[in-house]
Amino acid sequence: MENKKKLQINNLIHNYESKDGEIVHALNNINLSVNDGEFLAIVGSSGCGKSTLLNIMAGMIKPTKGEILIDGETFTFNKHKIGYISQSDTLLPWRKIIDNVAIGLEIEGVNKKERHEIARELMESSGLSGFEDKYPYELSGGMRKRAIIIRALATDPEIIFMDEPFGPLDVFTKELLQDEILKIWEKRKNTIVYITHDIGEAITLADRIILMSYRPSNIKSKYIVEIPRPRDIKEIKHNYRFIELEKDIWEDIKNEVLKAKEEEMISI
Numbered sequence: 106m107e108n109k110k111k112l113q114i115n116n117l118i119h120n121y122e123s124k125d126g127e128i129v130h131a132l133n134n135i136n137l138s139v140n141d142g143e144f145l146a147i148v149g150s151s152g153c154g155k156s157t158l159l160n161i162m163a164g165m166i167k168p169t170k171g172e173i174l175i176d177g178e179t180f181t182f183n184k185h186k187i188g189y190i191s192q193s194d195t196l197l198p199w200r201k202i203i204d205n206v207a208i209g210l211e212i213e214g215v216n217k218k219e220r221h222e223i224a225r226e227l228m229e230s231s232g233l234s235g236f237e238d239k240y241p242y243e244l245s246g247g248m249r250k251r252a253i254i255i256r257a258l259a260t261d262p263e264i265i266f267m268d269e270p271f272g273p274l275d276v277f278t279k280e281l282l283q284d285e286i287l288k289i290w291e292k293r294k295n296t297i298v299y300i301t302h303d304i305g306e307a308i309t310l311a312d313r314i315i316l317m318s319y320r321p322s323n324i325k326s327k328y329i330v331e332i333p334r335p336r337d338i339k340e341i342k343h344n345y346r347f348i349e350l351e352k353d354i355w356e357d358i359k360n361e362v363l364k365a366k367e368e369e370m371i372s373i
């Protein structure tokens with residue numbers, strides 16, 4: 106049976122224009138579909154356009170050309186519910202953690218009792234019980250990140266877009282959070298599109314990995330991660346498929362970076 110397509114990107118082109126009129130050709134005719142419940146990771150060298158692609162998919166940037174469909178319909182915020190998690194710490198410092206976690210529900214008009222119930226449940230499942238009435242500055246970086254993740258989950262979005270969510274964290278905290286994301290996703294099966302620089306992270310988490318070429322960026326390669334689930338965050342690194350895949354993707358990215366450097370040298 107064919108998988109149901111949740112998200113579809115057709116003929117996407119995006120150019121930026123800087124203040125002095127210089128055009129940056131960021132994305133060049135991207136065609137991509139993401140299946141319902143799929144965990145898709147996007148990797149690529151720095152500046153290749155990963156965040157641009159994610160921000161367009163999440164409706165935050167209007168593309169120069171092309172269309173974004175969710176369940177076959179043009180994406181609009183009125184019709185479709187999405188979650189977005191970036192690298193930055195986006196908790197509101199003046200709100201208690203429970204009110205931060207519940208903010209999406211508040212915007213949806215859910216009453217206080219109900220939204221606090223949902224937020225409490227999520228906080229309990231992610232080890233944040235007891236911190237409901239604390240303020241963001243009273244939590245560690247890892248705890249704040251957990252609060253941001255469950256805030257995105259609280260409204261039960263159809264698709265969650267994540268832009269290097271664990272980038273600034275230490276390796277230990279990062280692995281704990283990766284483990285949590287895996288557990289949450291294995292339970293809920295939301296569709297996730299996840300950007301990362303970290304190839305190991307992409308292999309650990311994703312069903313499929315897209316490698317973007319250098320600018321103007323396109324999809325250079327696609328890799329299926331054929332490692333069974335549930336995945337053990339520590340064990341997976343010793344899996345021969347993990348090792349092979351990591352080597353192949355590294356090689357692929359290295360060639361892309363070298364090509365970009367050569368082009369830069371020629372244009373100087």
Ligand SMILES: Nc1ncnc2c1ncn2[C@@H]1O[C@H](COP(=O)(O)OP(=O)(O)OP(=O)(O)O)[C@@H](O)[C@H]1O
Nearest residue numbers: 121122123129131150151152153154155156157158
């Ligand atoms: N608002 C903007 N105006 C002009 N150029 C931009 C703008 N945003 C991004 N760019 C350029 O578009 C290209 C793609 O940027 P983008 O941030 O999408 O890349 P990225 O792959 O996410 O990079 P990184 O991995 O370093 O975060 C870069 O050359 C960047 O300088």
